Amino acid sequence: MLARGSGQRLLVAVGDRDAVELLTSTLELAGYRTGAAASGAEVARRLAEHPYDLVVIDAELPGLDDLAPGGRLEPALPAAGPAAGRLRVPRPAGARTRRR
Template structure:
């Protein structure tokens, strides 16, 4: 299995934080497991680890976890999706780590309960953000059947495509990642450094992010009410003008 986590991420101390909730990290790659568990612990969570679907089922019977972070390539995942040894009343929220092209088949297999996903290579910032959303049960952007949406803007992670109203957006991979990051965090203001570390894996302090946001804004907001906004001196956010802008 390829390494599912990109380590080029900002400090978890600067991102969404937990308050002692118990998270089970189920990733077959040992290095990725260590990176995820250590980062989540730094962010204020308590963690356990499992290396197979059978081990996930056993750990969930032995302990009550508030959320499970699970790799789509985990050995034995099919058995776990069918219920395994889990008690029907106990189904913690699930955050799935999955390749974009596999989402259409995997997401329906997760069963009942709260569930979400991030696409590989996984960025720590997005994992922390989606964990926070799952644990509180609400999010800035809506999610329906493998899509993210806000107003008439829809992102489909199953096809890695976006549209606004009846118009398909012709986005580059970097533009798609930026739009998804803004949408997932809506209406939070994201700094240029946060965006750069998420989209590019590093922050170089040049004007590349301004140019990327400008190109994306022209594509998203053409012919409709503006959804992408600048908060001067702070960063960028997505939403209606009644938001933080």
């Protein structure tokens, strides 16, 4: 049996709308509360608005480099608490980039 969420907040940071819909719908059915962001700037804004337990980030998200340490938006990110996590899922080797 798969573990289910109990209201944890997850931020899905993916630029592809279809992928966002699939991920957020699936996560909500599993008991998580979700938010979505389509750019690095939107990730920073959402993190400033609400605490999230986990951020799932598309490795090709526009503006992602701005969130990296020393990046333009990095100072806007709130300090992560001890339970916060970030998951960056790289695109598999050889995978083709889908045009948006």
